[in-house]
Amino acid sequence: MTQSPIASWRTQDTLYKLEGSYCPSCSTYALPAPRICSCGNTTLTPYQFSGNGTLISFTQVTSATSDFYHQPPFCIGLIELEHSIRTVGQLVDTSFEDLYLYMPVIGVFRKLYSHPHGIIQYGIKFKHRP
Numbered sequence: 001m002t003q004s005p006i007a008s009w010r011t012q013d014t015l016y017k018l019e020g021s022y023c024p025s026c027s028t029y030a031l032p033a034p035r036i037c038s039c040g041n042t043t044l045t046p047y048q049f050s051g052n053g054t055l056i057s058f059t060q061v062t063s064a065t066s067d068f069y070h071q072p073p074f075c076i077g078l079i080e081l082e083h084s085i086r087t088v089g090q091l092v093d094t095s096f097e098d099l100y101l102y103m104p105v106i107g108v109f110r111k112l113y114s115h116p117h118g119i120i121q122y123g124i125k126f127k128h129r130p
Contacts, residue, residue, distance in 0.1 A: 016123060017124070018051055019031075019049070020085065021037075021047055023045075025041040030085070049082060049085065052104070052105075054080045054102055054105065055078070055103040055126075058076065059075065061074050075091040089124060090125045091126055092126070094127065105129050108126065109124060110124075
């Protein structure tokens, strides 16, 4: 019996966790995890980022792509995680007016969007961390 594409897709930790890698050769962290480090090392250690971060930049989206058409306006931000790793994510549970630079944030598991064929995609978004 073969596994459905959806079940297979939902087992990919990088879609649902802030899972990156650590290179023991050059002490570099990466998100997402590459297959080969920039130093050439292929033996990377999985690393789970905590999700605690700092909001470095942000904007409000008022006209979104088809997958997010039902969400505007929404905010996205550039978040710096531990080890100076930066990622982009949607900001939730706040308004654009309440956002500020260097605001502490934390990654939370949320619904990203619903595909027209009924597939629901989940992932990491960020919210204010008091």
